[in-house]
Amino acid sequence: MPRWKELPASLDQRVRQLIVQLRRLKDHSGLSLASLAAKTSYSRSSWERYFNGKQLPPRDAVEELARVCGADPTRLLVLHEVAAEAWTDAPGPAGEEEREEDAPVRDRPRRTVLVLAAAVVALSAALVVTLLTTRPWQDDDHGSHDAGVGNAQSPFVFMQGRARPCDIQRREGELRAGYSATHTTLMDLKSSGWEVLEAQCLLKYHGFDPGTPDGSYGERSKKAAKDFQKDRGLVVDGVVGPDTWGELRR
DSSP: OOOOOOOOTTSOHHHHHHHHHHHHHHHHHTOOHHHHHHHSSSOHHHHHHHHTTSSOOOHHHHHHHHHHTTOOOHHHHHHHHHHHHHHHHSOOSTTOSOOGGGSOTTHHHHHHHHHHHHHHHHHHHHHHHHHHHHOTTSOGGGTGGGHHHHGGGSOOOOOTTOOOOOOOEEETTEEEOSSOOOSSOOBOTTOBSHHHHHHHHHHHHTTOOOSSOSSBOOHHHHHHHHHHHHHTTOOOSSOBOHHHHHHHTO
């Protein structure tokens, strides 16, 4: 088992937690950095920077590490999402961005394809959101009912103590609060946004009090999610994912 370098003291705790878990996964697998480079789309020098906290690993790198180590990537991806927010707020040491020459030549075309694919997915998602919010196939009588969904087009701004209304209706065979149509967004502590507000309203509708429906996923919201998961026979971890969304919208 390698002796890891001490992580930078300035590294945010949320990023540190992700890197510690990635290091443990690598140690448990017994793979070397060279083996990881051979089995994944990332170079040895890239993995070295990821494990030493010099650069935040991409989401794809986290997924590939979990795959080659035979682990479930769900929890790691939740940690990565939280770490990405911290890294954006306070980026790592300057000059540590990944260099193109560090990646194997075989990786470069693949990354171009991934970027293009991501752009297509983003455009498709934007089109879906536009259709869901404007609903051009409905007449004007339905306009007021969709006002909540319309809010999802504007940036979410968290305001401490500001409660937002929860108007739950069943549409197209599922429950909706009107803030987000997601079925897959992963949420854990410190998550915020329209998806969190949607989950809080649905938890409240099912009789599990998440506290003030303000779009911020705190301890009270997580406890409500755990209680709901336990009641529905799901994995009780407080992380709202596809399975929990499916039950919330029933």
